[in-house]
Each structure stands twice: as structure tokens, then as C-alpha cells.
Amino acid sequence: MAVCLSQLYQEHQRGIQAGYAKFETFPIWNLPLNHPVNIAYEAATVDLDDVNMIDPYHLEAYGQSAVNYNRDIEVFPVLNAIFVKIWGESPYKSPTDMGVNMAGLCITDEAAVQSAARQEIIRRYFTALCEARKDHIGEEMVDKQRLLMQKLNITEDERPVVAAARKRADATGAPAAAILLDDGQLVTAKTSSLLGASAALILNSLKKLAGIPKEEKLIPPEVIGPVQGLKLDYLGNHNPRLHSDEVLVALSITAAQSPMAARALGQLPRLKGCEVHTSVILSPVDENIFRRLGVNLTSDPKYQTRKLYHK
16 A cells, blocks of 8 residues: 555656555455454454454445445545645545455355355364464464354354364374365264374275275275385384375375276365364374365364474
């Protein structure tokens, strides 16, 4: 904004009557203040202390309620004075006037939009919990996210993968994970001596999507064994379990000789947009793989092991 206003002044000095407008999506001015989409925006910007508000200038000028946020509303008198100084008058009667935003008129399925927004709020809440556990943010950020959930009466139960992952973890006494596939199927995975929960979840999901029986082994032991040997004997790792990136490499190697593995590997694009929850905070490697697959990931705010230092 400062750059734009400086440019307006420079153009005015050259005798050019330049204009100014903002292309900004959120908050959506013509949706209700407490619409899930606008609350989701607050959840996404809680670290910036953004708060949605009814624009008092717009209400006074037009008698119409419009949603804006605190920073724009607070700075509008200053902005207005600058416009008057440059042009002799201000072209805007409210901060909402400055924005170009037709997103609210593009909603064709209100129920789907509200459901997606509520899921985003839950995901932001879990992200805050994990970031606080890592000491990256303070507890006040978690409290803000919790208040936003309470405002819409949202609970963790609206995210089915949370209960599924926790139930599997309780049953096995080890970290577990769950995914909601694009066809509505819920798949879980546990930690084993060969695979971490994330790696196992990816394999289980690909089997389910490809119609491969659960008992079938996608990756033979003669492929997994050398990878484990590389980790333990040459790379100095102490954990023999394969991470998700290592499993995907092993699967792609196997796919060269196995039509079944190739069929499973071909299902990877279908994981994009799926919902995943893990019962523990994942390693950066596993988090990155889920991110690159386009999966919406949440985790419970606890570590698998008790260490003084975690990556």
C-alpha cells in the first residue's frame, strides 16, 4: 500500500491522474461477518492479529453492512487524508470501496463452501497446537484458534480422520494415521518394524484405490532389506523403518517389474486433496511428502519419542 501511495504521488507530480484499487479476496465483504469462509480467513491470519469487522465507514456512507478487517479500517482515515492531499478529494468513502472482490457472488454450492471452510478452521487449529508444542508460537495463538472454533460450534469430531487415527493408535500402542479418500473410504495404518505409520498409510491407500487386497505385499522384502541396510549400515541411522519418501522410491523401483505395484503407483494423483491425520507430530521428511502429494495434513501435538531436542 505504501508503494502504491508513493506511486500515486509521483504520478500526480507528473500531471497524471492515476487511480488505486486493491484486488483482495478475504475477507469477503458481502458474506456475513461470521460466515465460515470469513472465520477461516481469521484462522489463517491469526498470527497477524487480523480481526474481521463491520466496516463503519461503509455503513455510514451507504447504509449497507460490509465486512472488512481491523487494519484496513484503522488506517482508512490516514489513507483518506493522503488522497485528499494528492487529489484534492478522496474517491473512496470506505475501505471496502477500495477493494475489488466478487468472490462472494461466485459461490454456487453454499453447503460445500461452508463445509470446506469449517475443515480449514479445524486444520488451522491443529497446526497451531503443533506449532505451540514445538515452541514456535505462544499458547495465546492456540486460544485464538480455539475461540474461532467455538464461535461456529466446531469440534474435532467434524474431522473423521482424527478419531480414526487415535483409535488405531490406542489399539496398537504405537503411532498411527488415517486418511479419508476421494471416494469416502476411511483407511488407517499403524507403525510396524518395517514401516512408519505415514509410509504404511500411503501404501494402504494406494492398495485400496487400486483394488488390491490388503494382504498383498506391494514391495518385496528383497527391495526393503537393502534400503534398511543402507540406512543403518552406511548412513548412520538408528531407525530401520522406512519413511514415506523411501517407500515411494522402493515402490517405483518395484513397479518396473510388477504390474500390481505399477497399478498402485498410478493411484498417487488421487491422494491430492485427501484428508490425513496422524497421532503424533511427523518428521519433516514425512510432512514434506504429504505436502507435495497435496494432502491436507493434521497431527496431534505430541512426539513419538521423548527427546530433549526434536528436528
